[in-house]
Amino acid sequence: MSVTPQTNAGEVRTESVILGKQSYIPVLLRLIGMEIYKLRRRIMSKVLLSITIIIAILVFLLFSLNTFFVLNAPPENFAPPCSSSSGPSIGQSQPNCPPPSAAQVAQFREGALRSASEPLRLPTSLSIAVQVALSAGTILIIILMGSSAGGEFSIGTVRLMYTRGPTRLQFLLAKVGVATLCAAIGILTMSITGILTGQALNALSSIPQSLDFLSAGWIAHALLYLLIAMLDWFIYATIAIFFGTLGRSTVAGIVGALTWLFVEPILGSILKLAGTFSQGPFGNFLKAIPDYFIGNNTGALLQNQGQYIFGGSVSSLSDLHALVVLAVYLAAFIGLSWWINEHRDVTN
Amino acid sequence: MLQENIEASFQSNVIISTSRLTKAFGRLVAVNDLHLQVMRGDVFGFLGPNGSGKTTTIRMLLGLIRPTAGRAVMFGMDTAQQMPSILPRIGAIVETPVFYPYLSGADNLRVIGAASGMVSGKANQRRIDEVLELVELHVQAKTSYRKYSLGMKQRLGIAAALLTDPELVLLDEPTNGLDPAGMFEIRQLIHRLASLGKTIFLSSHLLNEVQQVCNRVAILQKGNLIKQGNVRELLRGSEQVLVRLNTLEEIQQAKIILEEAKQRGADWISAIHVQMDRQGQSTLLVDSPKSYSTEINALLARNSLFAAELHPYEGSLEEVFLQLTTPSVPSGSRQGMAALAGGSSAKQQSGFIKGAERLGNGKGGIE
Numbered sequence: 001m002s003v004t005p006q007t008n009a010g011e012v013r014t015e016s017v018i019l020g021k022q023s024y025i026p027v028l029l030r031l032i033g034m035e036i037y038k039l040r041r042r043i044m045s046k047v048l049l050s051i052t053i054i055i056a057i058l059v060f061l062l063f064s065l066n067t068f069f070v071l072n073a074p075p076e077n078f079a080p081p082c083s084s085s086s087g088p089s090i091g092q093s094q095p096n097c098p099p100p101s102a103a104q105v106a107q108f109r110e111g112a113l114r115s116a117s118e119p120l121r122l123p124t125s126l127s128i129a130v131q132v133a134l135s136a137g138t139i140l141i142i143i144l145m146g147s148s149a150g151g152e153f154s155i156g157t158v159r160l161m162y163t164r165g166p167t168r169l170q171f172l173l174a175k176v177g178v179a180t181l182c183a184a185i186g187i188l189t190m191s192i193t194g195i196l197t198g199q200a201l202n203a204l205s206s207i208p209q210s211l212d213f214l215s216a217g218w219i220a221h222a223l224l225y226l227l228i229a230m231l232d233w234f235i236y237a238t239i240a241i242f243f244g245t246l247g248r249s250t251v252a253g254i255v256g257a258l259t260w261l262f263v264e265p266i267l268g269s270i271l272k273l274a275g276t277f278s279q280g281p282f283g284n285f286l287k288a289i290p291d292y293f294i295g296n297n298t299g300a301l302l303q304n305q306g307q308y309i310f311g312g313s314v315s316s317l318s319d320l321h322a323l324v325v326l327a328v329y330l331a332a333f334i335g336l337s338w339w340i341n342e343h344r345d346v347t348n
Numbered sequence: 349m350l351q352e353n354i355e356a357s358f359q360s361n362v363i364i365s366t367s368r369l370t371k372a373f374g375r376l377v378a379v380n381d382l383h384l385q386v387m388r389g390d391v392f393g394f395l396g397p398n399g400s401g402k403t404t405t406i407r408m409l410l411g412l413i414r415p416t417a418g419r420a421v422m423f424g425m426d427t428a429q430q431m432p433s434i435l436p437r438i439g440a441i442v443e444t445p446v447f448y449p450y451l452s453g454a455d456n457l458r459v460i461g462a463a464s465g466m467v468s469g470k471a472n473q474r475r476i477d478e479v480l481e482l483v484e485l486h487v488q489a490k491t492s493y494r495k496y497s498l499g500m501k502q503r504l505g506i507a508a509a510l511l512t513d514p515e516l517v518l519l520d521e522p523t524n525g526l527d528p529a530g531m532f533e534i535r536q537l538i539h540r541l542a543s544l545g546k547t548i549f550l551s552s553h554l555l556n557e558v559q560q561v562c563n564r565v566a567i568l569q570k571g572n573l574i575k576q577g578n579v580r581e582l583l584r585g586s587e588q589v590l591v592r593l594n595t596l597e598e599i600q601q602a603k604i605i606l607e608e609a610k611q612r613g614a615d616w617i618s619a620i621h622v623q624m625d626r627q628g629q630s631t632l633l634v635d636s637p638k639s640y641s642t643e644i645n646a647l648l649a650r651n652s653l654f655a656a657e658l659h660p661y662e663g664s665l666e667e668v669f670l671q672l673t674t675p676s677v678p679s680g681s682r683q684g685m686a687a688l689a690g691g692s693s694a695k696q697q698s699g700f701i702k703g704a705e706r707l708g709n710g711k712g713g714i715e
Contacts, residue, residue: 013513016475020467022436027465034462042450156446160508163410164463165436345413 027166031174032181035148039178044147048140052133052186056193059132060125064201066116071204073112075105110207117205120198123213123309126222129194130229130302133187138236138261141186145179145237146253150244154251159346168341172241176334179237183230191226221308228305232298235329236261242333245340264293294329297322360424361388363516363547364409368418371404378404380571381418386549386564391542393558393579393665394551396568397673402551403443405568406520409549410440422516436465439514441522445505449494453485453504456493457511464512479507482537498525506534510541517541518549523557535561559583559665569673582668589641591632591648592657599630605651606634606644616640633661 013019020026039045100108118124152158161171199209239260244253268290275287290296300317307314315322364386371379379401386392396402407413409420411431420427422434447456457476458468466472480486483503488496496504502525509517519538523531531554538548538561552558558565559579566576575582593599603620610617618635634644638660645658 014475014478016472016478017511017513018467018471018475019465019512022465030462030465030468033468034459037462037468038448038451038459041455155449157448159412159442160446160460161463162412163435163438163440163442164460165432165465166463167432346407347413 024170028170028173028177031166031170032177035174035178036181039144039148039182045144048144049186049189052137052140052190053193055136056129056132056190057197059128060120060194060197060201063119063128063198064117064204067113067120067201067205070109070113070116073109075109113205114207117202117207120202120205121207121209122195122198122211123218123222125195125198126191126225127306127310128198129191130187130225132194133190134229134232134298134302137186137190138233139258141179141182141233141237142240142257142261143254144182144240145175146240146244146255146257147250148178148244149175149241150247150250150253153244153248162346169338172245172334172338172341175241176238179241180230180234183233183237186233187226187230191229218309221305225302225305225309228298228301231301231326232294235294235298235326235333238330238333238337242337245337260294264295268293268296291317291321292325294326297325301326362386362421362424363388363390364392364420364422364549366405366409366418366420369405369408369415369420370417371401371408371413372416377571379408379415379568382568382571382573384566384573384576386547388547389542389545390564391538391548391562392550393562393565394549394568395553395555395558395565395665395669398553399570400568401571402568403520404571406440406442406518406549406551409518410438410442411435412442436512437514438516438518439509439512440518440520441502441505441509442518442520444498444521444524445501445508447493447501447504447508450492452490452492453496453500453507454480454489456504457508460508461511466512475511475513479510482510483507484533499527499530502526503530506537514546516547516549520551521553522550523552523554531557555666555669556664565665567669567672574672575668579665583665587635587637588661589634589636589638589644590657590659590661591634591644591655592629593632593653594656596630598653599632601651602632602648602653605647605653606632609647614643616643631657 020030119128152161162168202209236257240253240257243256244250246252247256271286271289275283275285275289277283278286297317300315300322301319303312303315304319304322306312362385364384366382366384369379369382369384370377382401382405384405394402394405404413408415409422409427411427411434414428423437425434427434447453448459451459454476457479458472461472461476462468466475477486477489480489483506485500485503485507488500493501493504502522506519506522509519523534526534535557538550542548542561548561550558550562562579564576564578565582567574591602593602599622603622606614606617606620610620616636617640620635621633623631623633636644641658641660645655648655
């Protein structure tokens with residue numbers, strides 16, 4: 001075994017050991033690379049990624065069923081309205097009206113088809129893809145990060161890792177870094193898959209994708225919309241990391257974050273209801289509490305961007321309010337995870 | 349000036365130094381007031397029965413748990429403040445090493461390499477191959493870790509500890525799960541590492557193994573350091589002369605003669621014990637420097653007792669350990685039973701000791 005002196009700290013190591021830069025950021029980047037490598041090699045990551053793609057495709061397949069039914073509906077289903085008071089009707093018999101002309105049927109059929117296939121085309125398909133990602137996809141990121149953070153304790157590899165040199169904060173930041181990356185990859189995968197599936201299924205309707213909405217502003221707001229969706233995933237990923245660290249197990253990480261995800265909207269509804277029944281300042285206080293919940297604030301951010309992309313109203317919560325609340329949550333979860341890690345003895 | 353240089357040189361050679369190191373879990377004091385000193389190039393044996401605080405000490409040295417009191421200094425740096433600078437210079441196994449089950453042995457080492465400051469990618473493949481070959485896991489390098497046997501897992505732990513070619517190798521029960529051939533290889537490996545100037549800190553139950561590889565030892569009991577020193581010096585303190593006679597009556601006579609000689613002023617006799625050897629035959633062990641073998645022989649011969657066998661008895665670390673950690677047991681019985689146990693673990697031997705205690709209490713025993 002040949003040995004060569006190293007310049008750092010006067011240590012002597014064999015020449016086959018090639019060390020990288022040992023300053024804070026290079027070490028952290030290597031740890032993030034290590035976390036990505038571990039995720040890449042896990043079957044669970046591949047399974048979860050496959051599920052996200054399948055869910056995105058399935059949802060758009062379901063939406064395309066409507067188009068399929070309209071395409072296969074008989075012509076009498078597209079009868080024009082008898083009087084000006086009623087709108088176009090599908091599937092309603094009009095016994096007192098004269099039979100519609102072929103041109104009228106074709107016009108109403110196209111109107112119904114356009115309406116039915118609307119979710120398959122941009123910009124609506126973007127909204128649907130993101131909404132699907134934020135419901136089913138959030139569960140998947142929680143499973144991934146809960147098992148990644150809690151698994152180190154469940155398996156026992158935390159002992160191995162904490163004796164290798166980097167600080168516990170660096171290990172935590174590496175997990176947070178990989179959570180950011182997973183959130184970005186997940187949201188982009190689900191959005192792109194959904195949009196592409198929608199476009200492919202839209203070919204059934206023969207209605208072309210209009211690009212009239214497309215502008216630099218629209219693209220900027222669409223990107224912000226996607227970033228907010230990533231932020232939503234990232235927050236739940238940090239909750240999973242926090243609970244995984246606190247409970248020192250995969251189960252704690254997953255169950256803790258899922259409980260948060262499902263209990264928050266229920267609690268919000270209860271508080272709103274209780275606030276409505278309790279009049280006065282106390283009632284107002286109860287009603288105001290859900291304004292500080294994660295879901296309501298990410299929802300507000302999405303709604304505020306959505307008005308530029310899809311139209312609609314502005315949320316009652318401002319972007320600044322939502323961003324401050326979410327930043328406090330992130331700081332609290334990451335800070336508490338760090339504090340627990342720093343002050344805890346690693347035994348078994 | 350010279351004194352200062354000597355002091356500085358000494359300090360630079362101290363790899364581990366603990367001072368009043370204490371760890372309490374609630375009311376349980378796992379390690380109490382520990383003063384340890386491990387020098388550069390030492391193969392340091394860290395001994396103690398189960399629950400004596402060995403692993404807790406190792407965990408404190410590695411920063412996995414924080415001391416309740418006292419401090420540990422490694423490579424001249426305080427572990428409380430400079431752990432990130434200390435850890436890259438250490439390779440460690442703490443208890444049974446655990447790795448990522450979904451990765452192969454080589455991939456696990458790749459991950460550990462990245463965590464240990466080694467560059468990522470293929471650059472360190474040569475080193476990974478080297479350490480896998482060193483622990484004879486190169487054939488199973490690509491096999492999933494979950495398919496590894498206990499011995500293979502232990503070897504991978506050693507490979508991980510050696511991956512960055514550290515100055516200090518800290519091994520907590522490295523031969524757990526290894527077969528005798530595997531244990532032999534680990535001993536060889538430790539010798540090889542020591543010859544390369546590495547400092548080895550070896551915690552083990554296998555005293556025979558420690559005696560063969562270590563130059564210094566510390567013995568811990570119930571969290572307290574009861575002995576620390578050079579192995580040779582410790583063994584020298586247990587010098588004895590073994591006397592074998594033909595019958596049990598002769599042995600009893602010889603014992604009486606030697607005890608009378610001691611009472612008359614033969615201060616080179618510390619104690620006399622009757623023991624059974626591995627063949628179940630009674631022998632006499634005299635706590636005395638080996639240079640007095642001739643005097644013992646002459647004394648017995650003057651009383652018409654002629655020894656069938658008489659020679660200096662080579663003490664073992666096992667016996668020293670048992671003497672120090674089980675003070676209520678007469679040393680003769682301990683030695684006899686240790687001999688009977690012949691290389692088994694300390695835990696197994698405690699059963700033999702209890703048997704010896706019964707013999708020593710006159711309930712059908714020889715003594």
